[in-house]
Amino acid sequence: MSDTTVASPVRRVVARIVDLRKDYVLGKNVVHALRGVSLEFRQGDFVAIMGASGSGKSTLLNLLGCLDKPTSGRYILAGQDVSQLDDYALSKIRSRYLGFIFQSYNLIPQLSVVENIQIPLQYQGDDSPAALQRCVRLAKLVGLGDRLDHRPTELSGGQQQRVAIARSLVNNPHVILADEPTGNLDSATGEEIMGLLDALNRAGRTIIMVTHEADIAAHAHRVVRLRDGRIEHDGTP
Amino acid sequence: MGEGVSYQAQQQIKDLGATNIIVRSVKPPEDSSRTAGGFFIPYGLLREDYTRILANVPTIRNAVPMREIRKEVRNEDRAVDAKLVGCTPDYLDLNRLRIARGRFLEDRDLTEVANVAVLAAHTAEQLFRHEDPIGRSVQIGTDFYVVVGLTEPRGASAAIGGSLEARDYDLDVYIPLDTLRWRIGDMVMTARAGSREGEIVELSQITLTVGDLDEVDEAAAIIQSLLEKYHKVRDYAIVVPKELLRQAEMLRMLFNVLLVLIAGISLLVGGIGIMNIMLATVTERTREIGIRRALGATQGDIIRQFLTETVVLSSTGGLLGVIFGFLCIPAVPMIRRLLNAFFPHVVASLPPNLQKLEPRIALWSIVAAFCISVAVGMLFGLYPARRAAQMDPIEALRHE
Ligand SMILES: Nc1ncnc2c1ncn2[C@@H]1O[C@H](COP(=O)(O)OP(=O)(O)OP(=O)(O)O)[C@@H](O)[C@H]1O
Ligand SMILES: [Mg+2]
Numbered sequence: 001m002s003d004t005t006v007a008s009p010v011r012r013v014v015a016r017i018v019d020l021r022k023d024y025v026l027g028k029n030v031v032h033a034l035r036g037v038s039l040e041f042r043q044g045d046f047v048a049i050m051g052a053s054g055s056g057k058s059t060l061l062n063l064l065g066c067l068d069k070p071t072s073g074r075y076i077l078a079g080q081d082v083s084q085l086d087d088y089a090l091s092k093i094r095s096r097y098l099g100f101i102f103q104s105y106n107l108i109p110q111l112s113v114v115e116n117i118q119i120p121l122q123y124q125g126d127d128s129p130a131a132l133q134r135c136v137r138l139a140k141l142v143g144l145g146d147r148l149d150h151r152p153t154e155l156s157g158g159q160q161q162r163v164a165i166a167r168s169l170v171n172n173p174h175v176i177l178a179d180e181p182t183g184n185l186d187s188a189t190g191e192e193i194m195g196l197l198d199a200l201n202r203a204g205r206t207i208i209m210v211t212h213e214a215d216i217a218a219h220a221h222r223v224v225r226l227r228d229g230r231i232e233h234d235g236t237p
Numbered sequence: 238m239g240e241g242v243s244y245q246a247q248q249q250i251k252d253l254g255a256t257n258i259i260v261r262s263v264k265p266p267e268d269s270s271r272t273a274g275g276f277f278i279p280y281g282l283l284r285e286d287y288t289r290i291l292a293n294v295p296t297i298r299n300a301v302p303m304r305e306i307r308k309e310v311r312n313e314d315r316a317v318d319a320k321l322v323g324c325t326p327d328y329l330d331l332n333r334l335r336i337a338r339g340r341f342l343e344d345r346d347l348t349e350v351a352n353v354a355v356l357a358a359h360t361a362e363q364l365f366r367h368e369d370p371i372g373r374s375v376q377i378g379t380d381f382y383v384v385v386g387l388t389e390p391r392g393a394s395a396a397i398g399g400s401l402e403a404r405d406y407d408l409d410v411y412i413p414l415d416t417l418r419w420r421i422g423d424m425v426m427t428a429r430a431g432s433r434e435g436e437i438v439e440l441s442q443i444t445l446t447v448g449d450l451d452e453v454d455e456a457a458a459i460i461q462s463l464l465e466k467y468h469k470v471r472d473y474a475i476v477v478p479k480e481l482l483r484q485a486e487m488l489r490m491l492f493n494v495l496l497v498l499i500a501g502i503s504l505l506v507g508g509i510g511i512m513n514i515m516l517a518t519v520t521e522r523t524r525e526i527g528i529r530r531a532l533g534a535t536q537g538d539i540i541r542q543f544l545t546e547t548v549v550l551s552s553t554g555g556l557l558g559v560i561f562g563f564l565c566i567p568a569v570p571m572i573r574r575l576l577n578a579f580f581p582h583v584v585a586s587l588p589p590n591l592q593k594l595e596p597r598i599a600l601w602s603i604v605a606a607f608c609i610s611v612a613v614g615m616l617f618g619l620y621p622a623r624r625a626a627q628m629d630p631i632e633a634l635r636h637e
Contacts, residue, residue, distance in 0.1 A: 067531060067630045088535050095533025106528045106634065123533035171533070 011042040014174045014206050015064065020073035020083075022059050022229075033059040035229040036073070041175065046201040048217035048237070049210045052224035057210045058179060060226065064208060065098055065177045066090045078174055093135060095123050099168030101178035105160040108151040113139055113163050114148045120171040123184035138166040141194060165196060170206075176200070180207040182216055194219045239249075258445045258457050259476040260290075260464070262438050279423075279437035281470040287443055288466065294459050299446040301327045304417055304438070306425050310410050311376040312364040319360050319410045321377065323417030331444055332391075334406065339371045339386030346413040352420070354382040357409035358390040374408070380420050384411060453479045502607065507554065508617035515547050515621035526625050527633025536626035543625050547618025548611055555610025559603055569596050 022034040033056045037058050041047060049057050063075065066082060069090075075083040075117040078097050082090065099120075100106075100180055107116045108200035117135040121127070124183045144155075152160055161181060168176050181197070182190030198219055201207050211217050262281025287302050301324065308321040322328070329341045337358065346353050354375055361384075374381040391406045422525050423437045457477050464473055519526070528538060534542075576584050590602045 062631055065531070067634075088537075091530065091533055091535040091538075094531065100531050104636070106531075107527060108522070108525050119529065120532045123529075123535075123538055167532070 011044050012054045013040055014043050014045075015041040016074075017064070018074040018076075019057035020058075020060075020063060020075065021071045022049075022063060022068070023071045034063070034070070036228075036231070038232055039224065039231070039234070041206060042205050043206055045200065045206050045208070045222060046209045047199075047222045047224060048215055048220035049208065049224045049226065050212070051232070055226040056229040057226055059229075061179050061210050064175070065100060066093050071236070091123075095120060095171065096181055097174040099171065099176040101161070101164050101168050101176065101181045101194070103159070103180040103183040105152070105164045105184070107160055107163055107167075109152050112149045112151060113144055113155075116152065116163055117167045117170055117221070120167065124171060135166075135170060138169055139163070141169075142166045156189075157185050158192060161185065161189075161193050162196065165193070169200070174206060176205055176207045178207065180212065182211055183211070185197045190216065192225055254446065255479045255482055256447050256450055257331075257446070257478055258453065258460060259478070260286075260443045260460060261474045261476065262441050262446070263474045264436075265470045271315055278435070280470070281438040282440040282443060282473055283404055283467075284439050286467065287471075289442060289463055289467070290443065290460055292425055293463055294445070294456050296447045296449075297445050298448045298450040298454050299327060299331075301325055301331050301444045302327060302414060302440050303442045303444070304414060304423075305441045306421070308354040308377060308421070308549060309350055310360070310364065312370075312373070315364050317360055317363045317408060319408045320405075321417065321421075322411050323414040323421075324411055328411065329388075331446075334390040337387045337389045338503050339384075341386055341388075342413050345356070345417050348416050350419055351413060352380060352382045352416060353412065354387040355387045355388060355411040356384055357411075358408055359407040360410055361387050363408075370472075377410070377412075378421060382416075388408075401592065437536065447460045450479065453477060467580055507551075508613045511547060511551055511554075511614065512621060513616040514550070515543065515618055516624065518546070519543065519621050519625040522625075523628065523633045526628055527636065530628075530630035531634060539626040540619075540622040543622035544615060544618045547622070548614035551610045551618075552607065552612030553606050558610070559606050560608070562598060562603075565596050567610060568627050569594070 009025070018038050020034055020037045021032070022131065024031040024033055037056075037060060049060060051057050059068075063070050066075075066077070066085075067090075070083050073082050073197070077093065082093050084094065099179055108119070111119075114132070114135050117125075121135070123132045135143075136148060139145055142165055144159060144162055147155065147159065147164060152163065157165065161184075165181075168178075178197070182193055185193060194216060197207055197209070207220075209216075209220060212235075217223055220237060222235065223233065223237045224231060250365070260282060270443070279432075281492055283351070284302075286555040291297060291300055295326075298332055303325075304579060306321045306323075310317050310318060310319040310321070321378075324342065325347060326342050326344060327611075328334075334341075336355075339355070341355055342353065345351070355375075355377070356364070364372065364375060366372065370384045370387065372384065374383050388411075388444075423439050424435050425438070427433050443458070445460070457475060464475070529539065573584070597635055
């Protein structure tokens with residue numbers, strides 16, 4: 001496992017989007033949520049996507065997460081253009097290359113901590129004892145080694161988000177996508193979670209994070225600011 | 238249940254023999270008989286009918302004529318109101334009677350018009366208690382008959398669909414047909430509402446056996462036309478067990494179709510119920526579906542998950558159904574006992590088939606019940622499962 005991988009001097013490109021556009025058709029109106037966005041993400045990047053409400057942040061993140069297809073443009077992930085793949089292929093791409101962290105944690109309430117972490121492996125068809133061990137190890141890594149059999153409702157918000165982070169790591173993804181990961185947390189707990197993400201990034205993880213808050217964005221090394229579906233700023237925070 | 242009904246009916250009919258044709262004397266309706274006779278009313282099958290049938294139906298292999306009368310049979314001061322049966326030696330096999338001791342009637346007894354009698358087990362017991370009846374004599378009317386044999390007890394045959402009465406063999410006394418004719422005659426007096434009335438019947442029943450099942454219909458048709466020609470009133474009935482067998486088969490099919498229909502409707506209702514539950518579940522778990530899709534579940538994975546859940550639900554139902562079915566086995570006699578205790582006349586008015594109905598569980602039906610419940614789960618689970626799979630992951634994730 002590559003939790004301890006050290007970023008190499010010349011970092012390879014893990015994801016690249018070229019002139020990505022997304023239109024939503026609402027009756028007669030067409031909403032241009034993204035109007036041609038091109039970006040490159042390298043191994044070990046920690047990117048914050050910022051911008052006003054309605055500027056297209058979530059739209060962009062959903063496209064990067066292969067949860068949606070762009071109207072036009074290309075998206076190269078792990079060396080292949082995934083922008084026009086079908087639903088089945090996109091599911092497999094998500095399963096293999098992507099990890100998700102959501103604002104509202106999105107754990108499954110009926111499942112225990114370990115079982116929640118296990119879900120992505122289940123869809124890779126891996127239910128070996130080694131896989132279970134890996135889930136336990138990740139739970140320990142995020143500081144929940146003593147809560148393995150707890151249900152999400154028995155955990156605090158911060159703890160739930162830790163489970164979600166462990167879950168996002170379990171398939172050893174090329175990119176971790178986080179939509180306002182601290183949005184539901186108080187600032188102290190938010191800082192703890194950001195500390196965890198910092199650590200993962202130092203270990204070589206590529207993280208793309210949407211946020212409103214400047215002090216959260218300050219943890220990233222690069223900030224992409226959107227405005228009306230276009231890139232307004234791309235650089236240091 | 239369907240199995241139980243058909244099993245009973247078929248057993249009874251097989252007892253009668255599928256290659257048999259039974260012709261019986263039937264007392265015609267009151268007014269037509271009045272004009273025919275007056276005080277002594279002659280009706281029914283004639284010995285001439287017997288010879289005519291034998292002469293005209295070439296396929297007949299065996300024919301057993303028989304005359305039965307209720308008559309008092311005495312041994313000194315003990316008397317039994319017995320059923321006196323005048324018959325031929327073939328009567329024994331035809332009715333699946335078995336000789337317990339001694340012998341049955343023989344051809345010699347008929348030709349000699351011998352005064353011999355064979356007693357049914359119960360008759361012998363009533364007349365002789367613990368003494369050995371063989372070699373002793375019984376009195377019928379003014380004549381004495383030597384007892385030459387005893388038959389084993391035999392269970393009564395049930396009535397079938399109204400065309401054959403139930404036949405009880407318990408209080409039988411068998412004597413040669415010709416002896417009955419010459420010693421007792423065709424006329425029977427019955428005391429009735431103060432006045433005495435007499436009937437003249439030559440033969441009560443003729444049982445004919447053809448060689449092959451295919452010959453039954455033709456033989457029955459010939460017999461029918463022969464009898465129609467010589468009888469002005471319908472004082473006879475022709476019973477064709479094969480026909481009954483076919484009717485019973487039809488009845489069974491009808492019954493099964495009905496059961497299948499009921500089962501089908503309940504499956505449909507149950508299936509729609511299951512579908513509703515699953516649709517509610519899918520809506521309730523929209524967010525979970527979104528999460529699973531984001532974490533790599535394909536549409537197929539989601540379909541599989543919800544189909545499995547539906548099948549678990551429906552096959553649990555199927556299992557409960559099978560268990561309930563097994564509970565019906567002791568429940569049916571219990572219900573019958575209760576009904577007998579509280580509403581005896583209601584039970585008595587039911588057809589005998591229903592009175593004695595025993596549920597039988599066919600092994601295939603257990604397997605089928607299980608398979609069908611799995612299939613129902615699959616069928617009615619498919620729509621909710623597809624709905625779940627076709628949700629947009631992003632919308633599902635946003636769902637509250
Ligand atoms: N499913 C959709 N159908 C129609 N229009 C949509 C849809 N999703 C987003 N939009 C529109 O696209 C634009 C960008 O939306 P998006 O959700 O990306 O904004 P955002 O930057 O994430 O805003 P917020 O900070 O409020 O989350 C908005 O104008 C929005 O109304
Ligand atoms: Mg948003």
